[in-house]
Amino acid sequence: MPLDEHNVSNNGDTSLGDNITLTDDDVFLYRSGANLLDNLEDVRSIVSYHENYIAEKYKMKRDYYKGRHHAIIQRPPKPHNKPDYRLLINLPKKLVSTFNGYFSGDPVSIKYHSDSDASNDKMNDEIQSWLNDNDYGDTFSEWAKQADIYGRSYLYVYQIDGDLRIAVCSPRDTIMIYDDSIQHRPVAAIRYSTNSNKQYDTLITPKADYLISNDNANSEMKVTNVDPNNPDNVVKEDIHDFESLPVIELAEDDERIGIFDDVISLIDAVDLIQSAKVNDVSSFADQYLVVKGQKLTEEQVTNIQDKRFINLYRETKTSFNNTDSNMLDPDAFFLTPDPSDETQENALNRLIDMVYQVSQVVNLNDSNFGVSAQSISGVALLQRYQPMQAKARTKAKKMDKGLRQLFSIMFAYKNLSGNVSDLTFDHKQSIPHNVSEEADIVGKLNGQVSDPTKLSYLSGIDDPDKEIERLHEQQKQDQQATANIVKNYLSDQKKGGVVDDDNGQATTGKNTATNQSGRPNGQAD
Template identity: 35%
Template sequence: METLGTKGQVLSNGMFVYPKDELMNETAINAFINKNRGFTAKIYDRNMQYYLGKHDILKKTNATGIELNKIVDNIPKYLVDTYNGFFTGISPKITLDEDSLNENLQNWNSSNSFFDKLSEISKQVDIYGRSYAFVYQNESADTRVAVVPPTQGFIVYDDTIEHEPLAFVRYYKNSENMLQADIYYGNATQTYSDGKLLDLGLKSVYGMVPAVEFFENEERQGLYTDCISMIDALDDTLSQKQDTIEYFANEYMYVLGGGIDLNEEELSYMRTHRLINVPTANAADIKIGFLERPDGDNVQENQLQHLNDKIYQTTGIPNLSDSNFAGNASGVAIRYKLLAMENKASNKERKFTQALRALYKVVFSIDSVINVSDAWEDLKFKFTRNLPANLADEASTANSLNGIVSKETQLSALSIVDDPKAEMERMEEEQDQQLKKSLEVTGADYEKLDDTNQEQPEANQKSIKSHFSNDEEVDND
């Protein structure tokens, strides 16, 4: 634990802590911002550069002055994209039991492109180790969510054992190129500009800190943070291997003996055609061959394979292009090979479920989305791993659940069903349409029957609809 200013602290995982129920002073704000900018320079920017393929080998200089190859294997991007696609490639299902509330929830998710933002948050967590979702009201007083990377903001937690959010700080350069920060407490906002704190501003409409931190592990480590040294070694080995290939491609032939003194033109010819001619008076000493150096290809290949295996093993992400996957058509066998990544995703799912519930608590705190402030407690989350789906097996599984679980749970077993509740409503509508068509065949008046059914007990209505739900039975009658 490190002390910042007089009261601030930073924990070993990079969490900022300040005494509960106190407003941060100028010294604390400045210390927190400078510390986070230090994290950005040392960790966040480096991790992003590696994701973008801008590895340290590109900045290395050769002491001999000879320009050597610099090859980058952008394995961090493969790791992040594969893992993030596995985790959020299929959007999670976030639902409420009450139909009208659930409809409002889905409309808000759609209008906010929320699942796209959630995927971006997930990617930033893989790269940086953490990311933030910030809730705000736009000019039309609509509730919106923005993704804030840890390079632009952070949350300060209180010093209690629960470490509840005390404030969210978002900093940036203003129009005058001066550092400015907006501080969002649970009850008000404050501005920090040019090293000075202004008076408290607008009262918060949420009654709580309008931001939530997302992370996968308590240490706030990115997916490949522990593998940077191995990635550097992999780049070095690949570059050296290319140097070796070019060396043999540019191999010199030598002729020792039997030659004559060479003029400048002949020497130029030798350089162009990679030939070395050393004259000698004794014809018996003539030798012809190629300059060679020890062949380290096997050593390099073993090193490349070893480094690749260790990187995939350390991160828990499988190499899907590996030949071991090609010979296993069994879904169960592939599942076992994906077990390490599945375990990581399960842990990430628990952390994200907790963060999402906290985020929706902020969103639901005002009635612009849902007029039930504690509806966040009833949210249901279902994450689906993005694997090739065997619809026949899923259909068989769903069918075997008939009569054992609820219809909603039964439909949730199908990956092609995004919203089980909406699917149930569509099924009911289709059943009503079938009933209407069946009655038209018999000449009955659907409207009169529907009015009659409304006066009958619900069980009788279901019995009538069930009786006419099969066109073939009606035709046989």
């Protein structure tokens, strides 16, 4: 089923007016130099087109993710009360959960380090404290998950009670607008909602949030939170004057294609085949009894239905004292449909395999994954995860770009002197590793390569150089602990009257005279 369900051709860029262009990736471009506040009719055009056409695509994607698959649900009912099961195999949610768990199961690690700034620790404390206040692990995970579903998602930065907060916004009711320059710089964003005959839009710019009332009854459109005598004076709580646009897009890729966009037709086929299999099983209850060579009376039919008993025998017809050779021998059997189960199973397995291949997501329910990771070579594991790993790397670069935009706003808002280019983002994707094989490799490399190179083969070590520093520090601590034990032991021995003589012999501290035979005085030879 195609995602484009509207009658507007979007195989290339579409013009929506003098100032607005819509790309084939459903990205709105606005003419450089034009001001949206001076052209509120452009705001209406953008919102109207988005609501009538683009939002419908997102609703369809949402339905499929929630298990409301259009092809199987909207299928016409079968006639004559035939079995009509409609099974929904929610592969879209499975794909999203698997990939998002792999991509953001562990929150991205954000560190600040500047060679020219001695306050790295202070900056990291500020960043971590702000992230924790905003529950960044859950927020970033939802940000990434919505991008999997819709192909894009938005992070909205706002101020409340003198603090800076972030929230995830859905592309179903949020629109990002870029300029039509080669850089495609963010110009503004729109969030809209409809209530009765009035539509309320919020035009978001780096300077402020403008509330726009759209009265469909009298076709009047105006900014409601601006002083009529001074259009630049918006109400205080809506002024923020951020460093950049406080709406940040996370795109799944450059084309804004969701993770299951390309496999919806395959998912529909899986639903149809699985439903047909159950219908076939149910149809066995509709078997027909065939009786050949015998005409049953009403009483016999009733006995078959009620008593489940049938007695058939060949009746003879006397014709010249011979049996009619044209008569059939009585027979009874059930007429059942051919289930074609093997063909259906092969098609089903092939379709499910293609769903995972095309979406570049690892099928964790594959029978091959039943083998312990300890029994699979590290190369084989990486090969299985390589398509999903490549997809995750592409998305991580998109998220890093958005995070730098986020922290440019945060640094300016909190008057921090840091540079966003000194931020590093570590995305820890959870790939199973053959730890035993890694340990064998490290053992074989002992004495062959440097320690940092050797430790880099262990997947559990993120920073080999820092690990070596910790190892040396631990060795020093162990040596000091051993020295302290020996020192305490010798001190205890001295206090107990036991010392070492020049020959290394342990003797008592008292001088004992001996006779010529070496025995103490007073003892007989």
